[in-house]
Structures are given as structure tokens and as C-alpha cells.
Amino acid sequence: MLRRALRLGLGRGLLGRGLGTWRGDSTLDWDGKVSDIKKKIQSVLPGGAWNPLYDTSHLPPEHSDVVIVGGGVLGLSVAYWLKRLEKRRGAIQVLVVERDYTYSQASTGLSVGGIRQQFSLPENIQLSLFSVDFLRNINEYLAVVDDPPLDLQFNPSGYLLLASEKGAAIMENNVKVQRQEGAKVCLMSPEQLRNKFPWINTEGVALASYGFISSSNRMETASGEEVTLKRIHEVHVKMDRSLEYQPVECAIVINAAGAWSGQIAELAGIGKGPPGTLQGTKLPVEPRKRYVYLWHCPQGPGLETPFVIDSSGAYFRREGLGNNYLGSCSPTEEEEPDPGNLEVDHGFFQDKVWPHLAQRVPAFETLKVRSAWAGYYDYNTFDQNGVVGPHPLVVNMYFATGFSGHGLQQAPAVGRAVAEMVLEGSFQTIDLNPFLFSRFYLGEKVQEHNII
Amino acid sequence: MAAPKASLHLVAPIWKGGPRGIRGLSRTVAPEGNQRKGRTVLQFLADRFYDVQALREYLLRKQVSKVHQKNRFQGQEWMRPNGRGRFSLEFFKFQAVPVEAVDASGCAINYQGLDNLLALKELQSLSLQRCPHVDDWCLSRLYQLAGSLQELSLAGCPQVSERGLACLHHLQNLRRLDISDLPAVSNPGLTQILVEEMLPNCNVLGADWAQGLKLGPEEQSQDTARSIPA
Numbered sequence: 001m002l003r004r005a006l007r008l009g010l011g012r013g014l015l016g017r018g019l020g021t022w023r024g025d026s027t028l029d030w031d032g033k034v035s036d037i038k039k040k041i042q043s044v045l046p047g048g049a050w051n052p053l054y055d056t057s058h059l060p061p062e063h064s065d066v067v068i069v070g071g072g073v074l075g076l077s078v079a080y081w082l083k084r085l086e087k088r089r090g091a092i093q094v095l096v097v098e099r100d101y102t103y104s105q106a107s108t109g110l111s112v113g114g115i116r117q118q119f120s121l122p123e124n125i126q127l128s129l130f131s132v133d134f135l136r137n138i139n140e141y142l143a144v145v146d147d148p149p150l151d152l153q154f155n156p157s158g159y160l161l162l163a164s165e166k167g168a169a170i171m172e173n174n175v176k177v178q179r180q181e182g183a184k185v186c187l188m189s190p191e192q193l194r195n196k197f198p199w200i201n202t203e204g205v206a207l208a209s210y211g212f213i214s215s216s217n218r219m220e221t222a223s224g225e226e227v228t229l230k231r232i233h234e235v236h237v238k239m240d241r242s243l244e245y246q247p248v249e250c251a252i253v254i255n256a257a258g259a260w261s262g263q264i265a266e267l268a269g270i271g272k273g274p275p276g277t278l279q280g281t282k283l284p285v286e287p288r289k290r291y292v293y294l295w296h297c298p299q300g301p302g303l304e305t306p307f308v309i310d311s312s313g314a315y316f317r318r319e320g321l322g323n324n325y326l327g328s329c330s331p332t333e334e335e336e337p338d339p340g341n342l343e344v345d346h347g348f349f350q351d352k353v354w355p356h357l358a359q360r361v362p363a364f365e366t367l368k369v370r371s372a373w374a375g376y377y378d379y380n381t382f383d384q385n386g387v388v389g390p391h392p393l394v395v396n397m398y399f400a401t402g403f404s405g406h407g408l409q410q411a412p413a414v415g416r417a418v419a420e421m422v423l424e425g426s427f428q429t430i431d432l433n434p435f436l437f438s439r440f441y442l443g444e445k446v447q448e449h450n451i452i
Numbered sequence: 453m454a455a456p457k458a459s460l461h462l463v464a465p466i467w468k469g470g471p472r473g474i475r476g477l478s479r480t481v482a483p484e485g486n487q488r489k490g491r492t493v494l495q496f497l498a499d500r501f502y503d504v505q506a507l508r509e510y511l512l513r514k515q516v517s518k519v520h521q522k523n524r525f526q527g528q529e530w531m532r533p534n535g536r537g538r539f540s541l542e543f544f545k546f547q548a549v550p551v552e553a554v555d556a557s558g559c560a561i562n563y564q565g566l567d568n569l570l571a572l573k574e575l576q577s578l579s580l581q582r583c584p585h586v587d588d589w590c591l592s593r594l595y596q597l598a599g600s601l602q603e604l605s606l607a608g609c610p611q612v613s614e615r616g617l618a619c620l621h622h623l624q625n626l627r628r629l630d631i632s633d634l635p636a637v638s639n640p641g642l643t644q645i646l647v648e649e650m651l652p653n654c655n656v657l658g659a660d661w662a663q664g665l666k667l668g669p670e671e672q673s674q675d676t677a678r679s680i681p682a
Binding site for chain 1: 589591595613615616617618621639643646647
């Protein structure tokens with residue numbers, strides 16, 4: 001190493017490149033070389049991951065404070081907030097494990113990508129409000145020095161929810177809750193709806209709620225049988241396409257594996273016990289397949305189209321300048337497709353989605369489907385809301401999963417909440433105690449009504 | 453309402469004679485290549501010392517949420533800053549008079565700074581030309597002025613894209629909208645058409661719809677000697 005540095009020094013002097021490299025661009029790539037040297041020194045010193053017998057640089061380290069299973073938006077959000085909220089720089093070592101680096105089946109990349117505040121639970125509304133704030137100020141959080149600022153290509157057009165007679169009372173109630181939490185929502189009658197969006201057919205619509213995307217600064221901000229507590233000591237991380245694995249000793253494991261969180265929980269022994277007891281309560285998150293279709297409609301609604309959610313469950317939004325629309329509909333319980341693969345059923349669009357779309361927006365009778373894909377919801381079969389926080393028996397496993405289709409929207413806020421739970425021991429800014437695991441055992445449903 | 457061609461430097465400098473490096477702090481929001489060396493040293497210091505980081509953030513916030521206005525009150529002329537960049541104290545006599553027009557061209561107004569403007573419920577004319585921090589999110593807040601706003605100019609704002617323009621459909625009283633020279637809009641001609649469809653009562657100035665069109669192959673060979681008419 002010393003010899004190499006000397007050679008560099010001599011080379012510079014001989015060729016007379018000295019003056020030119022002191023300012024402006026250096027052809028020697030000092031930053032890369034310095035970081036390489038630092039890495040080598042760190043690996044040799046005690047505490048580093050240097051193995052004198054064979055090269056282990058491609059394996060994860062042997063020790064890590066926190067291991068996050070799952071590298072989707074929730075896992076990465078928890079990792080980001082853990083590093084951001086740690087008390088001293090470099091205090092916590094975080095390892096994020098993701099089995100598919102192409103993210104081909106990850107729900108994050110396949111989602112329709114909307115963020116709304118029209119939920120029925122106050123906690124969900126708070127989560128969305130903070131996430132909107134985060135996205136708006138994303139350069140304050142995620143900008144890297146010397147890189148161009150991030151451009152989210154975010155469309156702040158808002159959401160429009162339509163309700164029929166049956167749902168009108170629930171919608172009014174929800175709007176009241178949303179307004180209390182600080183979301184900007186307005187209720188519209190069918191005539192107002194027709195005036196604002198002339199392309200809607202308001203037959204059957206009793207009430208509509210239109211949410212503006214804006215953010216609010218106001219945040220607000222618990223038998224004598226024997227119980228066995230378990231602790232996870234090691235996570236075996238298996239490398240891709242090989243038999244090698246690295247046992248990573250860790251203090252805390254965070255389950256952010258999305259649609260596969262149920263399987264990860266079973267690996268930790270959650271749910272192995274007589275049913276009806278806490279040991280026997282499984283994590284009720286399973287993958288559910290959902291389709292998304294992209295179509296083109298030349299006479300369709302214009303630039304002002306918000307994300308429209310019809311009372312029948314069909315939804316769509318505009319994409320880009322070229323009159324393309326993205327949308328779909330959630331199948332009912334009986335029609336749930338088999339989640340074994342991500343094949344798209346085009347018949348579903350013809351039979352279940354198109355009729356509702358054409359009924360609500362007459363211009364959609366002449367549309368042409370351009371492409372379609374399918375993705376997984378990490379569906380919480382208990383109450384379709386997220387699971388956040390530690391497990392009562394496996395004391396060092398924390399959950400950040402089960403958001404059933406609105407994980408992407410709430411990821412920044414949930415990441416912060418889990419990081420606070422890990423670092424401080426309780427939720428500091430948004431109180432997510434209703435979302436703890438224990439509700440599955442106690443049978444307390446925290447039902448979210450506005451799920452699409 | 454013509455905004456002056458040369459933008460008056462309305463933002464007062466924060467440090468009168470301070471080191472040049474501190475002025476450059478506010479430019480961390482939009483980093484430029486030639487600021488690299490100075491900024492990495494500051495970034496290094498800010499990473500190591502909480503005081504430097506707090507100072508930086510405070511200065512940035514101060515810089516970014518100052519709004520200097522040139523106002524016109526009902527029936528009166530424009531009130532401008534005098535030669536030294538200060539407003540005359542006559543201002544205070546007009547506190548009860550509603551503000552009709554605001555010219556904030558070139559100001560460093562951002563999302564939070566808009567709070568001041570959105571409180572003006574009788575605002576008829578708003579000019580946000582060449583404001584570097586006005587982006588799509590700011591436009592999504594303008595719906596609160598829908599009742600009175602008749603004239604809006606967004607010319608030359610570097611961060612406004614067609615997604616922000618989509619939020620303007622709430623402003624149904626708008627009669628004049630200027631969306632020329634928006635570098636972040638991907639297809640100015642098509643956007644102009646879509647915005648015109650969205651706001652039927654509004655006169656939309658800006659990109660010419662023929663701007664994005666290319667000549668067909670037979671016309672192109674004729675035009676090699678001439679410049680393409682805009």
C-alpha cells in the first residue's frame with residue numbers, strides 16, 4: 001500500500017501533472033482511492049469483518065445491530081430513519097437483506113403509486129400526512145451533496161372518492177375525521193361534481209369527497225400461566241444462487257418482507273403453538289394478487305383528472321400527457337386470483353373493471369388496453385391495516401408490514417415510527433399502538449374502511 | 453401589468469460583509485458544479501459540528517421564506533422599495549385595505565412562504581415569474597385563491613411541470629395565464645393545448661402549439677436554406 005502511494009507520487013512529479021490536479025477534476029480519482037484505503041484499514045482493525053483464511057468481502061458482515069428482512073420501500077424507510085435518528089453518528093449497524101435485487105416481484109415497484117389522506121382511521125391519516133410532507137421536502141431528507149436534486153414526478157392532483165347512497169353516511173363520517181386530523185378534504189354533491197368534472201356520469205353517486213394534497217404541520221406528535229419469551233440470535237443470510245450462507249449475529253430483526261412476511265414470521269416460530277393462545281397466533285399477512293391495467297382513451301378526461309375511486313371499487317388515474325390511464329379494481333373475496341404467479345388475467349378487465357369504468361366515465365367506452373401487470377398486496381386478512389411494533393413473545397422481532405395496498409403511501413411515516421420504537425422504546429410522533437401485533441390475539445380489529 | 457425587465461434584487465443580503473462561503477450556503481438546494489469544493493468543505497464541517505449544521509439550516513430557512521412584495525392597493529399605484537431596498541413606512545397606513553395584485557417575480561418564495569399570499573382573499577393578479585423555488589406543490593396550494601384570482605403568471609419558473617399545471621383547474625375565474633418558458637415541462641405545445649381545454653374561459657399565453665412539431669420529410673428538404681419559423 002505504501003509502495004503504491006509512493007509510485008503515485010513519483011508518477012505525478014515526473015509527468016508534471018501536479019498543478020493541474022490540485023484544482024478542478026483530478027484524473028486520479030482521489031475520492032475512490034481514499035475510500036478504498038479506509039475500507040481496507042477498517043477491515044483489518046478489530047471489529048472489522050476481515051477473515052484471514054479466505055475472502056469474505058461478498059458476504060454480509062458477521063455482526064450487525066439490526067437486520068431488516070426485506071428491501072422494499074418499508075424496509076429501506078426503516079433503515080433510513082434508524083440511521084437518521086441514531087444518537088451518535090455510526091452508533092447503529094443496519095443490514096438490509098433483500099432476496100431479489102431486481103425487485104421483479106416487489107410490491108413497491110409494481111404499485112399504482114397514489115398517496116391519499118382519505119382514510120377512516122385517524123392514525124392512517126396522520127401517517128399519510130407525514131408522508132406527503134416527506135415527499136414534498138424529499139430533498140431535505142434524501143438529497144446527496146453533489147448530486148442533482150431528486151425529482152419525484154409527483155402529480156398533486158388529489159383523490160376523488162365517490163359514494164353511493166349506502167356509503168354516503170360512512171363517507172361523511174370519514175370526512176369529519178379527516179378534517180379533524182388536518183387533511184384538506186371537501187365534500188361535493190353530484191351537481192358540483194358535474195360542474196367540476198364534466199366527463200363524469202353522476203348516476204348513482206350520492207356524495208363525493210375530493211382531497212387536496214396538502215400537508216399539515218400539526219402533529220400529535222396495555223392468568224398465571226407460564227410464558228416463554230424467545231429471542232432471535234442469528235439470522236442466516238443465504239447468498240443468491242449458491243449454498244454459502246453467513247450467520248449474522250444481530251440484536252433486532254425487523255420483518256419488512258411485504259407479501260412474504262407471513263413466511264418470515266413462521267421461520268421465527270411465530271404461530272407455532274396451540275390455536276387460541278398467544279404462541280399460536282400467526283401473523284395474518286398473506287400475498288394477494290392485484291392487477292393493474294394501462295389503457296389509452298383519446299377522448300378521456302383531461303389534465304385535471306384526480307385519482308378517481310368509484311363506489312364500485314374500480315379506480316383509475318391519468319398518466320402523463322398522452323391520455324393514458326392506469327387503473328383497476330380489487331376483486332371480491334370469492335374471486336381472489338391465485339397468488340402463485342404474477343400472470344395477468346385480461347378477462348378480469350373485460351368483465352369486472354371495464355363495465356364500471358364505462359358506467360362512471362362514458363368516454364371510457366372506447367378505450368384500448370395498452371399493457372397490464374400484476375403485483376402483490378401484503379394483505380392483512382385480519383383487518384387490512386398494517387402491523388407495526390414488536391412481537392410480545394419473540395422479543396426482538398419488530399414488524400413493519402401488512403399494509404394491504406397502502407404501504408407505499410405510508411412508508412416514510414411508518415419507517416420513522418418503527419425507528420422510534422427501536423431506538424426509544426415507544427412511538428414518539430404518531431401513536432401507532434392500535435397497530436401492534438397483540439391485537440390479533442386479543443381480537444380487536446382496527447378496521448380501515450377505505451381500502452381499494 | 454408589465455413586470456420590470458431587469459429583476460430588482462429584492463432579497464437583501466444576509467451578511468453584509470461576511471465570508472463568501474456563508475452566502476453559498478443557500479445554494480445547497482440546487483448544487484452547481486463550480487461550487488463543489490467550497491461546499492464539500494462546508495458539508496464536512498456540518499457533518500462534524502452540530503452548530504455549523506444548525507447555523508446553515510437557520511440561514512437557509514431565513515433566506516428561503518422571506519417575501520418581499522411590491523403591492524398595489526385598491527385604487528393606488530404600485531408600492532415599490534426605494535433605492536436602498538427598503539419599503540417606505542406608509543405601508544402601515546394601508547393595513548385595512550385589501551391587496552389586489554402581488555408581483556413576486558424572482559423572489560425566493562417557497563411552499564411555506566405562500567402562506568402569506570394565500571391569506572389575501574381578494575387577490576386578483578399574481579405574478580410568480582422566475583421564482584426558483586415555486587414548484588408543483590406550491591401550485592397545488594393555489595386553489596385557495598380560486599374565488600378572486602384573475603391573472604396568474606408562471607413564466608420562467610424552473611421547477612414547474614405539467615403536473616403542477618394540472619392543479620390550476622380549480623381557478624375558474626382565471627382570465628389570463630402565462631405559462632411561457634417553463635423548462636421543466638416536457639412538451640410545451642401539447643401542455644398548452646391541454647391547459648386550454650382545462651380552463652375554457654382563460655386566455656393562455658405561452659408556448660405556441662406549433663413549437664414541438666417537426667416538419668415532414670418533403671418540407672424539410674425545402675427548408676435547408678431557411679430557418680424554421682417558430
